[in-house]
Structure formats: C-alpha cells, structure tokens
Amino acid sequence: xxxxxxxxxxxxxxxxxxxxxxxxxxxxxxxxxxxxxxxxxxxxxxxxxxxxxxxxxxxxxxx
Amino acid sequence: xxxxxxxxxxxxxxxxxxxxxxxxxxxxxxxxxxxxxxxxxxxxxxxxxxxxxxxxxxxxxxxxxxxxxxxxxxxxxxxxxxxxxxxxxxxxxxxxxxxxxxxxxxxxxxxxxxxxxxxxxxxxxxxxxxxxxxxxxxxxxxxxxxxxxxxxxxxxxxxxxxxxxxxxxxxxxxxxxxxxxxxxxxxxxxxxxxxxxxxxxxxxxxxxxxxxxxxxxxxxxxxxxxxxxxxxxxxxxxxxxxxxxxxxxxxxxxxxxxxxxxxxxxxxxxxxxxxxxxxxxxxxxxxxxxxxxxxxxxxxxxxxxxxxxxxxxxxxxxxxxxxxxxxxxxxxxxxxxxxxxxxxxxxxxxxxxxxxxxxxxxxxxxxxxxxxxxxxxxxxxxxxxxxxxxxxxxxxxxxxxxxxxxxxxxxxxxxxxxxxxxxxxxxxxxxxxxxxxxxxxxxxxxxxxxxxxxxxxxxxxxxxxxxxxxxx
Numbered sequence: 001x002x003x004x005x006x007x008x009x010x011x012x013x014x015x016x017x018x019x020x021x022x023x024x025x026x027x028x029x030x031x032x033x034x035x036x037x038x039x040x041x042x043x044x045x046x047x048x049x050x051x052x053x054x055x056x057x058x059x060x061x062x063x
Numbered sequence: 064x065x066x067x068x069x070x071x072x073x074x075x076x077x078x079x080x081x082x083x084x085x086x087x088x089x090x091x092x093x094x095x096x097x098x099x100x101x102x103x104x105x106x107x108x109x110x111x112x113x114x115x116x117x118x119x120x121x122x123x124x125x126x127x128x129x130x131x132x133x134x135x136x137x138x139x140x141x142x143x144x145x146x147x148x149x150x151x152x153x154x155x156x157x158x159x160x161x162x163x164x165x166x167x168x169x170x171x172x173x174x175x176x177x178x179x180x181x182x183x184x185x186x187x188x189x190x191x192x193x194x195x196x197x198x199x200x201x202x203x204x205x206x207x208x209x210x211x212x213x214x215x216x217x218x219x220x221x222x223x224x225x226x227x228x229x230x231x232x233x234x235x236x237x238x239x240x241x242x243x244x245x246x247x248x249x250x251x252x253x254x255x256x257x258x259x260x261x262x263x264x265x266x267x268x269x270x271x272x273x274x275x276x277x278x279x280x281x282x283x284x285x286x287x288x289x290x291x292x293x294x295x296x297x298x299x300x301x302x303x304x305x306x307x308x309x310x311x312x313x314x315x316x317x318x319x320x321x322x323x324x325x326x327x328x329x330x331x332x333x334x335x336x337x338x339x340x341x342x343x344x345x346x347x348x349x350x351x352x353x354x355x356x357x358x359x360x361x362x363x364x365x366x367x368x369x370x371x372x373x374x375x376x377x378x379x380x381x382x383x384x385x386x387x388x389x390x391x392x393x394x395x396x397x398x399x400x401x402x403x404x405x406x407x408x409x410x411x412x413x414x415x416x417x418x419x420x421x422x423x424x425x426x427x428x429x430x431x432x433x434x435x436x437x438x439x440x441x442x443x444x445x446x447x448x449x450x451x452x453x454x455x456x457x458x459x460x461x462x463x464x465x466x467x468x469x470x471x472x473x474x475x476x477x478x479x480x481x482x483x484x485x486x487x488x489x490x491x492x493x494x495x496x497x498x499x500x501x502x503x504x505x506x507x508x509x510x511x512x513x514x515x516x517x518x519x520x521x522x523x524x525x526x527x528x529x530x531x532x533x534x535x
Contacts, residue, residue, distance in 0.1 A: 035405040036412070039379065042372035043417040049369055049424060057422035058429060059277060 064093055069233035070531050073139050073290045076236055080127060080138040087127065087138040087182065091120035094140040095184045098234040101534060102185070105215065105232060106207040107225035109145035109186040110153055116140065116184040123180045135293050137180035143239040144223050145186040146193060146272035147281070149173055156272045157222075158191035159205045160394040170270025171305070172239060172281055172298040179297050187225030187238060191398055192386065193246060193274045194222040196379040196406035201454040203400030208454040211253060212532040213498050217451040218458075220250030226284045227254035232534045237285040237294055241271060243278045244374050244481045248503055251284055251489040252446035255499030257518065257528055258284040259291040262508045263484030264309030266295070267302035275381040276307065277422075278374070278481055287528050288490060288518030292317065295511060313511055320516035321440075323356045328504075328517075329363035329439035333472040339449035342500050345493030346445050349502050349521075352492075353443060356520050361439050366431035368424060370475040374482055376413060376421040383410025402459065425482050432483040433507070441506040441513060444473035446489040450498035480505045488514040491527040499527070 064085045068076065080087060095113040102108030123138050148154050148166035155161050173183060188206035190198060201208035201218040209224025211217040212232040219228040223240030227250030230238050240247045242260045251258025259282045266281045273279060283294035292315035301310035330350070338346050354360060389395050390407050398404050435442075452458065480487055487505035494500065502521075504514045522528050 031401055032405045032408065035402065035409045039376075039409050039413060039417075042376050043414065045369045045372040046376060046417055046420040046424065049420075051420075051423055051427060055423045055426050057419055058425035059422060 064089060068093065069097065072286055073236055073293050074135050076139050077135045077137060087120040087123040088117060090138065091116050091140050091182050091184060094235060098142065098185050098229065101232055101234055102229065105210040105212055105219065105228040107188050107209065107228040107234065109155060109188045109206060109225060111185045112152060112183055116182050120182050123182060126180060133180045136176065136297050139236050140182045140184045141176065141237050142185040142187050142229055142235045143173065143183065144189050144226050144241055146189060146241055147173060147239065148270040149183065149186065155205060156192055157189035157204045157206065159397045160389060162205060168270060171267035171302050175298050184235065187229055189224055190222035191400065191403065193241060193243060193272065195274065195382050195403045196410050197402060197459065198400040199402035199457050199459050200400060201458065203403055205399060210454065211451050212534055213255065216453055217498065218253065218454050220253035220451060222246040223250045223284065227251060227256060230256040230284050230286065231532060233531060237283055237290055239281060240284045242280050242282060243275050243378060245477045247282050247284060248446050248477060248487060248489040252501035253451035255491045255530065256284050257287050257291055257490045258282065259295055260487045261295060261299065261511060262486045264307050265299050265311060265313060267305040267308055269302055269304035273385050275378045277381065278378065287522055288488060288515045291488065292515045311509065316512055317516060317519060320512055323358050323517065323520055326358045326441065327361050327439040328353065328358045329361050329442040331364065331444065331471060331473045332362060334444050337448050337472040337474055338445055342449050342495045345495055345500050349492035352521060352524055363435065363439060364471065365473055365475060365479060366435065368428050370478040370482065373421045373424050374478040376417050379406065379410035380413045380418040383407050387411065428479065429483045432485065436507040441504050441517065442473065442476065443502060443504050444476050446501040446503040450495050450500060476503065476505060484508060486511050486514060488518045490518045490521060493527060
C-alpha cells in the first residue's frame with residue numbers, strides 16, 4: 001500500500017532530488033516502456049488541468 | 064594552524080588571514096590536502112586543483128601584504144560542483160561520456176570569485192548530468208554514490224552531492240552547487256549545511272552545464288546563512304552571456320534587514336503529519352524557535368497545481384533537447400543509471416502540446432505565488448520530511464504521477480518554487496538518530512535578504528549549524 005508521503009512525492013517531485021524512502025520497488029523488466037508510460041500519464045495529468053485560453057507559456061520571445 | 068580552521072566561517076578565516084595568523088598559501092594547502100585525503104572517502108572529489116590553487120594563493124598573499132583588500136572572500140578556499148567550467152581542467156558533469164571534457168573559458172561565477180581573491184581548490188562530484196529527467200539510485204554518478212559524512216551508509220543527497228559532503232566534512236569553507244529542482248536544498252538538508260537557491264536569473268549560469276534553461280540556478284552551500292549572503296553577493300549580477308540573466312545584483316545587507324517582528328511567515332500545520340515520525344519532535348522544536356523570533360505565523364495552503372507532472376515534463380523535454388546528440392549517438396548508454404538513460408531517450412518524444420501545457424500552467428503557478436506572497440512574506444517548511452536515505456534504497460517511488468499534490472502540507476514546495484523561479488534557504492534545525500534535518504524558508508523573487516535574515520536569527524539562537532561530523 002502506498003503511503004501518504006510516497007503519494008506526495010509522486011505528485012510533487014520530479015525525481016531530480018528524489019529522497020523519499022520508498023518501499024523497495026523492483027526495477028521493471030522493460031524500463032523503457034515504464035518511463036514512456038510515466039510520461040504519458042504526466043501528459044494526461046496536464047491535459048486534465050483546465051487553464052484559461054489566453055494563458056501564454058512562461059517564456060518570452062524578445063525581438 | 065589548528066584544526067578549528069576547517070569549520071570556521073568565511074568572515075573568521077578572512078579576519079585571521081588579515082591578522083597574518085596564517086598565510087593564504089598555508090590555508091590553501093591545509094584545505095587542499097584535506098580535500099584530497101578525505102574527499103574520496105565520501106565520493107565527493109571529482110578533481111583536485113591543488114597546484115593551480117597554491118599558485119593563485121601566492122598572488123593573493125601578495126595582495127594582502129600590499130593591503131589591497133577585496134572583501135571577506137579574499138584568501139578563502141572553495142570548491143565547486145563539477146558542472147562549472149574551469150579553463151584547462153576536466154569538467155565531467157559527473158557523467159562518463161563527458162569524462163575527458165575540457166573548456167577554454169571559466170564559468171562566470173568562477174571568474175567573479177577569482178577576482179575577489181577566493182581560491183578554487185577542486186571540483187566536486189555530482190549526480191550525472193545533474194540528475195537529468197530523474198534517476199533511480201544514489202550511484203547515478205561516475206564518481207559513485209555520494210556518501211554522507213554523518214553516516215557513510217546514507218546518501219549525501221543530489222545532485223550537488225560532493226558540495227554537500229565537502230562542506231559538512233570541513234573539506235572546504237564553502238562550495239557552489241546548482242539546482243533545477245531540489246539539487247541545492249536536498250544535499251544541504253541531508254548533510255547539515257546551509258544552502259541558498261537564488262532567484263532564477265540572479266546568478267549567471269554562463270559556463271555551467273545546462274539541464275533546463277528555464278529552471279537552472281547556481282547557488283552557495285556554506286556553514287551559515289551569513290556565509291551564504293557573502294558568497295551570493297560575490298557571484299550574483301547581470302551577465303549578457305546568460306540569456307536568463309535578470310540583470311540584477313545582490314547586496315548582502317543584514318543591517319538593513321526588515322525587522323522580524325514585521326515578518327509574516329506562512330506555514331502548513333500538516334507538515335508535521337507528513338514528516339517522518341522520528342523527525343517530528345525536531346521540526347516542532349524548530350518551529351518554536353521560529354515563533355520565538357517574534358514573527359507572525361500565518362496558516363497557508365499552497366496553490367493547487369499538478370507540480371510533479373509540470374516540472375517533470377519541462378525538465379525532461381528541455382534536458383533531452385540539451386543532450387539530443389548524446390542520446391542519438393548512443394553514448395547515453397554509458398551513463399550509470401538505467402532510469403536516467405531511458406528517461407533521456409523518452410524525453411525526446413514528449414509531445415509539444417505537453418511541454419507547452421506545462422509552460423502555460425507555469426505562468427499560472429507564478430501568478431498564484433505572487434498572490435500568496437501578498438498574504439505572507441515568506442514560507443517555512445521542512446526542507447525534506449526526514450533524514451537522508453540509505454544509499455541502497457531506490458530514490459524513485461515507481462508509481463504513476465498523481466494529479467494534484469496534497470496542498471494541506473508543503474510537500475510540493477521545492478518543485479513549486481522552482482517553477483516560479485523563487486529563492487529558498489535551507490538550514491539545519493535538529494538531529495534525528497545523529498542525522499541532520501533542516502527547515503527551508505522560501506520567498507518572493509529577489510527576497511534573499513529576508514530569507515537570510517530569518518536564517519541568521521535562527522542560527523543566532525541555535526547551534527545546529529555549528530555541529531559537524533567526526534571525520535578524523
């Protein structure tokens with residue numbers, strides 16, 4: 001069973017500075033597929049998040 | 064020279080140099096010898112620069128003799144994460160495919176410190192490619208797992224692993240690290256040192272390895288908030304060679320700091336519930352110290368956003384673009400961490416719609432944090448909810464990313480503030496099983512003086528930052 005702290009880490013962290021003591025998760029046999037699946041799930045999470053149509057990305061082009 | 068120099072503050076070392084208790088050469092030799100001798104014990108040393116350092120130290124001694132003073136960093140040795148270019152010496156980025164890489168120009172921050180007479184004595188180990196899109200094990204580095212000086216069976220944190228270990232073990236008075244999302248704050252917390260993540264754009268990244276152009280920051284890791292202020296003043300400032308430069312300087316002015324009794328400090332009571340049970344008493348006691356400073360504590364909630372998917376998408380897409388040639392050439396397979404290898408490859412396939420959606424959400428994150436900082440001046444939270452993990456433990460959690468983070472606690476404060484480009488200071492606030500734990504204070508853009516003032520007062524009332532491991 002996933003703990004609240006583990007759940008928070010998944011929701012909050014990028015893994016760049018991962019530090020949560022997870023229950024030992026075996027390395028998936030097909031890591032490549034697992035990573036792509038995770039990226040797909042992240043994309044789905046972003047798609048579900050509704051934002052105003054006029055919101056521009058957080059970068060600017062300067063002429 | 065006595066061993067107390069190894070844990071002395073920057074100001075103290077500089078004062079003793081000016082009084083000629085010892086020379087810059089003597090101090091440099093002492094630290095360089097210690098870094099070479101003890102650095103490998105913690106997998107903290109990437110590359111010693113002792114000979115170059117001693118030559119530079121002689122020049123600085125001459126300057127001091129001629130009473131040409133350049134400020135508190137003059138004559139003080141330091142080392143940097145091996146993602147900063149130092150001309151003529153290897154800059155490995157912690158990654159085997161770049162082991163032979165040599166640049167012809169110094170990173171801007173190194174030129175700035177050199178100008179002030181600070182003496183670079185070595186490059187420090189790091190997680191390969193600063194963690195890239197994510198890694199699974201502490202061993203994700205060509206230097207091996209960063210070992211914590213408080214307990215070598217535990218991780219020093221990442222990705223500025225060597226910087227954390229080296230400062231904690233007294234191998235250098237201060238170090239530079241970098242943060243994309245947590246890479247200064249985490250090793251600072253795990254190693255019991257004080258680390259500052261500056262506002263995005265305040266410190267030039269010219270000459271630093273890029274991982275994410277819109278997130279990368281360079282910052283100091285030191286013995287105290289005071290030392291962080293001195294180093295930040297030295298390395299900050301506009302730089303036309305860094306497209307992300309804010310064109311601003313930072314002046315460390317504790318004498319003009321806002322009165323703490325005027326400061327509104329946001330906190331989340333649920334943080335204590337989220338902390339490891341063993342660490343709760345330390346965090347509770349630390350919050351009592353914060354309260355005793357006279358600040359006004361205000362209960363807050365973080366704005367609700369899918370911080371994890373947003374920051375992971377941005378780092379993966381930007382990082383894989385940075386390292387496209389490494390990936391397509393197949394050299395990526397020489398990296399140490401299988402998850403990082405697959406993450407970099409998969410990052411090339413992230414759809415434009417996902418990256419742009421993440422960057423659009425980021426705009427809203429920035430706006431909501433601006434609103435939050437109308438209610439409070441700074442936020443306080445545990446830097447990490449527990450002590451450093453064992454080096455054998457997997458650092459990922461293997462699950463699918465969730466939607467919204469639980470905002471009752473500040474579990475997402477690190478990625479949230481990195482997305483918004485905001486500064487934070489991590490400082491030790493107690494010990495659990497002889498391992499340090501830390502608090503972080505985060506604030507609006509360019510609020511570093513407020514963060515440092517709070518950290519400085521906390522450290523005036525506690526001695527956690529003065530404790531150090533027995534390294535022999």
